[in-house]
Amino acid sequence: MIHPIMSLPLSSRHRVSQIMFHPTQPYLAVQSHDRSVEIFRIRTEEEVRKKQARRKKRSKEKKKKTQEAEDQVSDADGEDEIKLVDLFTPYLVVRASAKIRSFEFGVDDKGLKVGTQVIETIIYSVHQLI
Amino acid sequence: MSHSLRGHRDQITGIRFISSSDAQPSTSTGPNSLLLLTSAKDTFLKLWDLSTQHCIQTVVAHRSEIWTLDIDPEQRLVFTGSAEGEMKAWRIDHGALEDGLKETETGEVIIHVKNFS
Numbered sequence: 001m002i003h004p005i006m007s008l009p010l011s012s013r014h015r016v017s018q019i020m021f022h023p024t025q026p027y028l029a030v031q032s033h034d035r036s037v038e039i040f041r042i043r044t045e046e047e048v049r050k051k052q053a054r055r056k057k058r059s060k061e062k063k064k065k066t067q068e069a070e071d072q073v074s075d076a077d078g079e080d081e082i083k084l085v086d087l088f089t090p091y092l093v094v095r096a097s098a099k100i101r102s103f104e105f106g107v108d109d110k111g112l113k114v115g116t117q118v119i120e121t122i123i124y125s126v127h128q129l130i
Numbered sequence: 131m132s133h134s135l136r137g138h139r140d141q142i143t144g145i146r147f148i149s150s151s152d153a154q155p156s157t158s159t160g161p162n163s164l165l166l167l168t169s170a171k172d173t174f175l176k177l178w179d180l181s182t183q184h185c186i187q188t189v190v191a192h193r194s195e196i197w198t199l200d201i202d203p204e205q206r207l208v209f210t211g212s213a214e215g216e217m218k219a220w221r222i223d224h225g226a227l228e229d230g231l232k233e234t235e236t237g238e239v240i241i242h243v244k245n246f247s
Contacts, residue, residue, distance in 0.1 A: 001223040002167070002177055002189055002208060008217050016211025019200045028209070030217060084219050 041091040140171035144199025171195035
């Protein structure tokens with residue numbers, strides 16, 4: 001069975017032409033019918049929880065400073081729900097000089113290849129996509 | 131030998147295989163089921179059981195044509211992209227697939243997805 005989770009925001013408002021998961025690295029590429037390919041980095045749940053814990057700790061510390069030391073009911077032991085939008089974090093947007101018709105992840109994890117309407121193949125080296 | 135899977139009403143824009151390997155080795159003795167997920171310009175996502183060639187689920191995924199579909203390498207998530215610039219994420223429930231869907235009289239389960247955030 002397929003169940004809906006949610007809609008994810010994109011940097012472009014154009015038609016979504018191609019969505020592709022990187023086969024081995026935690027990245028998702030989304031090509032829009034304009035001049036861009038947006039890349040999301042896929043975080044691990046552990047990474048998201050750590051960030052949530054840090055954020056909670058920081059806000060608790062801020063509260064201590066600004067308020068009287070009231071008895072704050074501590075957070076429920078249950079962790080915050082991890083949303084898909086937390087796991088898929090915008091990483092970068094590749095913009096080309098013309099409309100992008102197709103793209104592919106490079107072999108041996110070297111970069112992202114993009115084919116534009118001007119019949120050029122441009123190789124974008126995506127930093128750390130190695 | 132080729133088969134036709136009929137159901138979509140417009141051009142098919144994405145096809146992915148889903149293998150539902152048995153999560154509970156003690157219960158099933160049958161082979162791993164092979165499924166097919168398709169997206170089309172008719173706005174539907176369809177899930178097909180290749181052993182019976184039946185469509186076992188249809189989802190009205192977007193308000194406009196679905197242009198693209200991909201599944202994550204671990205086969206837990208589906209992402210679809212539409213003509214209106216929408217991108218949606220879906221969960222693959224292998225457990226339900228294992229138990230065997232109870233087909234309706236028409237032979238398929240239809241989910242109409244309205245707005246969800």
